[in-house]
Amino acid sequence: MRIFDPHIHMTSRTTDDYAAMYDSGVRALVEPAFWLGQPRTSIGSFIDYFDSLLGWERFRAAQYGIRHHATIALNPKEANDPRCVPVLDEIPRYLTKEGVVAVGEIGFDSMTPAEDEAFSRQLELAGEFSLPALVHTPHREKLRGTQRTLDLVRESKVDPSMVVVDHLNETNVHMVKDFGAWMGFSIYPDTKMDEERLVAILHEYGTEKVLVNSAADWGKSDPLKTASTAKAMLAGGFSEDDVDRVLWQNPIAFYGQSGALILDPIPGFDGAELGGAGETFEGNSLLRGVRA
Amino acid sequence: MTTTPSFPAFSIGYGTNGFTDHPLPDVLELLHELGYGAVALTLGHPHLDPFDPDLEARLKCLRSRLQDLDLRIVIETGTRFLLNRREKHRPTLVDEDAATRVDFLRRAIDIAAVLNAECVSFFSGILPPEASPESGWKRLETRVADVLGHAAGKGVLLAVEPEPGMLVETVADALELRNRLGNPEGLGVTVDIGHCVVVEPGGVRGALMEAGALLANVQLDDMRSVAHEHLPFGEGEVDVALALKTLAELDYRGVAAVELPRHSYDAPGLATRSMAALQAAWREAQAGKAAEEWLQESVARIAADPGALPAVFATASRTVGRGPLQPATDPTAVLHGSNSDYARGELIRRLREFRPPEDLAESLLSLYSRGDSSERRGVLRGLGSMAVDEPDLPVPVITAGLRLTAEALRTNETGLVAAAVGPFAAAFLDQHNWRHAVLKLIFMGVSIAAVTDLDERADDELARMAADFAAERQAAGRPVPDDVGLLLGRAASPSISRKES
Numbered sequence: 001m002r003i004f005d006p007h008i009h010m011t012s013r014t015t016d017d018y019a020a021m022y023d024s025g026v027r028a029l030v031e032p033a034f035w036l037g038q039p040r041t042s043i044g045s046f047i048d049y050f051d052s053l054l055g056w057e058r059f060r061a062a063q064y065g066i067r068h069h070a071t072i073a074l075n076p077k078e079a080n081d082p083r084c085v086p087v088l089d090e091i092p093r094y095l096t097k098e099g100v101v102a103v104g105e106i107g108f109d110s111m112t113p114a115e116d117e118a119f120s121r122q123l124e125l126a127g128e129f130s131l132p133a134l135v136h137t138p139h140r141e142k143l144r145g146t147q148r149t150l151d152l153v154r155e156s157k158v159d160p161s162m163v164v165v166d167h168l169n170e171t172n173v174h175m176v177k178d179f180g181a182w183m184g185f186s187i188y189p190d191t192k193m194d195e196e197r198l199v200a201i202l203h204e205y206g207t208e209k210v211l212v213n214s215a216a217d218w219g220k221s222d223p224l225k226t227a228s229t230a231k232a233m234l235a236g237g238f239s240e241d242d243v244d245r246v247l248w249q250n251p252i253a254f255y256g257q258s259g260a261l262i263l264d265p266i267p268g269f270d271g272a273e274l275g276g277a278g279e280t281f282e283g284n285s286l287l288r289g290v291r292a
Numbered sequence: 293m294t295t296t297p298s299f300p301a302f303s304i305g306y307g308t309n310g311f312t313d314h315p316l317p318d319v320l321e322l323l324h325e326l327g328y329g330a331v332a333l334t335l336g337h338p339h340l341d342p343f344d345p346d347l348e349a350r351l352k353c354l355r356s357r358l359q360d361l362d363l364r365i366v367i368e369t370g371t372r373f374l375l376n377r378r379e380k381h382r383p384t385l386v387d388e389d390a391a392t393r394v395d396f397l398r399r400a401i402d403i404a405a406v407l408n409a410e411c412v413s414f415f416s417g418i419l420p421p422e423a424s425p426e427s428g429w430k431r432l433e434t435r436v437a438d439v440l441g442h443a444a445g446k447g448v449l450l451a452v453e454p455e456p457g458m459l460v461e462t463v464a465d466a467l468e469l470r471n472r473l474g475n476p477e478g479l480g481v482t483v484d485i486g487h488c489v490v491v492e493p494g495g496v497r498g499a500l501m502e503a504g505a506l507l508a509n510v511q512l513d514d515m516r517s518v519a520h521e522h523l524p525f526g527e528g529e530v531d532v533a534l535a536l537k538t539l540a541e542l543d544y545r546g547v548a549a550v551e552l553p554r555h556s557y558d559a560p561g562l563a564t565r566s567m568a569a570l571q572a573a574w575r576e577a578q579a580g581k582a583a584e585e586w587l588q589e590s591v592a593r594i595a596a597d598p599g600a601l602p603a604v605f606a607t608a609s610r611t612v613g614r615g616p617l618q619p620a621t622d623p624t625a626v627l628h629g630s631n632s633d634y635a636r637g638e639l640i641r642r643l644r645e646f647r648p649p650e651d652l653a654e655s656l657l658s659l660y661s662r663g664d665s666s667e668r669r670g671v672l673r674g675l676g677s678m679a680v681d682e683p684d685l686p687v688p689v690i691t692a693g694l695r696l697t698a699e700a701l702r703t704n705e706t707g708l709v710a711a712a713v714g715p716f717a718a719a720f721l722d723q724h725n726w727r728h729a730v731l732k733l734i735f736m737g738v739s740i741a742a743v744t745d746l747d748e749r750a751d752d753e754l755a756r757m758a759a760d761f762a763a764e765r766q767a768a769g770r771p772v773p774d775d776v777g778l779l780l781g782r783a784a785s786p787s788i789s790r791k792e793s
Contacts, residue, residue: 051664054664054665055664055665055668055703055705056703056704056705058664058665059665059705059706059707093602093606093662096603096606096607097606097664097667098606098607098609098610098614098664098666099664259610262614264614264615267616267623267624267625268624
């Protein structure tokens with residue numbers, strides 16, 4: 001089984017996690033830029049964090065046989081801090097870097113005008129750089145937040161197929177499905193979504209445009225939730241092909257729209273699982289924008 | 293992902309002198325099966341005796357076999373004991389009496405004519421102690437003129453091969469011989485790329501370029517610069533990719549045959565591995581070509597719009613790829629970097645030509661601080677290229693370079709640290725920090741092959757540090773990396789003083 005975790009905050013995880021993820025089948029992942037738990041107070045803090053996502057974290061992942069990608073953005077929570085907002089001027093230069101596969105996480109936290117402003121501006125950047133957008137839906141006011149998210153995407157020039165709306169649950173999945181965006185589900189130990197509920201959602205909505213992630217970070221979370229979801233899918237009547245589609249092919253199809261995926265085998269590790277992925281990558285730049 | 297590359301206009305062959313434990317028909321079939329398109333046939337024992345009474349019938353059979361297998365052929369005449377059972381290669385064309393050699397070469401020409409061979413390759417010989425160089429040249433001239441006359445009558449091309457230690461030792465000598473003979477059309481040059489690292493002042497590329505349109509035959513092998521010994525690819529100092537690239541550039545259309553006369557004991561293995569090595573080298577040469585094209589376009593773009601530099605620099609790998617620059621010896625690209633590292637480094641080097649030193653220094657700092665790891669490696673490689681070009685770089689560039697080298701050496705990313713111990717560090721980094729950089733590589737498990745000028749800069753203090761490191765590892769019951777041993781035995785003489793801090 002090969003797994004692509006499309007949303008996980010590895011900066012907060014240990015090398016034991018990397019080793020366990022590799023053992024469970026994880027061969028590639030995307031680490032979205034987000035907040036650090038402790039609020040940032042300056043742009044420099046963002047810059048070092050972004051650089052770390054493209055430098056040290058990618059190197060660390062490769063030591064364990066995993067291809068690491070990133071999404072870059074000013075997160076919604078810190079979009080409310082005037083000391084942080086000027087980082088928006090620094091973001092464009094990160095969007096041309098290799099392995100930067102989307103603008104994200106953007107979206108809403110408390111639905112403030114400042115969040116609205118940062119969200120719209122970064123959707124514009126996604127359009128300008130032909131990158132997908134990773135949109136986080138709020139923990140509070142999720143339904144209203146999702147509705148407002150879809151409205152903003154609609155107002156922008158970004159095609160719904162270039163957007164994943166993440167942290168969905170039973171209450172808002174239909175809105176995103178109808179809109180034509182990708183549906184992201186974060187499988188957590190207790191909160192957002194669990195394996196069994198996800199299997200039920202898959203039975204109802206199908207596997208198309210579904211991304212499943214662990215969203216593991218410094219909070220209570222589990223980087224092996226992608227693998228346990230795969231097992232739950234098999235137990236719930238899905239085929240191995242279905243599992244591969246949800247946990248490998250779908251993330252590649254979505255983030256591959258960036259033309260910036262790095263999926264060539266890592267020297268010293270078995271590249272067999274990547275299979276055709278290398279070729280997908282080779283053709284990736286050709287796909288740039290085509291599906292938009 | 294990588295498909296077998298088709299070589300350009302020239303054909304890859306293999307010399308039968310590397311197959312002396314196989315009968316000729318088997319050799320031809322094996323070479324065909326392994327993808328070779330030519331054979332370099334050495335006359336004499338064991339494959340084809342030029343004095344065989346049934347020669348005519350054998351040649352007829354051989355010619356049809358070559359046609360069946362679609363193999364081109366060149367005739368080699370370097371049989372060791374064909375003419376003299378006690379002294380190898382004697383008599384030669386520069387000995388006092390060379391009648392049997394001349395007769396043999398005429399016979400080789402006859403055989404080449406029947407087989408429709410590309411050419412007959414021959415060498416001059418080691419000047420005997422009693423002969424003066426001028427008398428040697430005279431002998432050579434007379435005899436080659438004789439043989440050339442015969443070859444012209446048969447429509448066969450001759451190719452003189454420079455050999456280390458012989459009167460005609462370099463391509464320049466071969467051209468001198470041609471010149472003395474009035475530049476006859478029927479005389480070309482054979483170049484053995486291994487010999488080039490031993491005797492050619494311009495190296496492989498220089499020798500091939502010097503031969504230019506006169507190149508009639510090529511022998512492929514590896515060699516160390518200190519010994520005329522034909523080695524399998526990867527065991528010597530020959531830049532095979534550069535050789536193949538140069539041949540393509542010259543639009544060479546003849547045969548380039550692997551020459552491993554001392555490896556018959558494992559001939560099928562060597563032939564298999566040689567083909568793989570040549571294909572890898574060819575891919576490397578092709579990647580180099582993509583990098584060169586990207587470089588030219590990028591330089592033009594930046595010259596027209598200086599502000600385009602960051603974006604051009606960031607997206608290099610989309611065009612030139614991120615595969616290892618030296619796949620055979622450095623598959624992880626840690627030691628010598630990736631194709632895009634190299635291309636970025638070369639771009640920096642070109643910037644030096646049209647950006648004033650202060651601007652260049654600022655660009656280096658900005659590209660590094662705003663770059664990801666691969667861009668940072670590119671900046672460090674660029675510093676290395678500039679240091680190779682200019683021993684005295686402008687002060688602002690050195691200052692910026694030292695700052696970036698120090699930053700890179702502080703990281704724990706193997707590729708960055710390895711890129712920071714190249715020619716720039718060798719030339720400008722103070723001794724204390726240089727020693728720590730070398731030890732850090734060992735600590736990180738990275739080969740010190742990444743270090744430039746290790747021999748020149750290694751000192752007793754580094755040997756002491758390596759010994760302490762080894763003791764610490766031993767005390768912990770952990771293995772000591774082999775490279776530590778290299779450092780222990782490598783202390784340079786104290787007379788070499790370098791920017792001691």
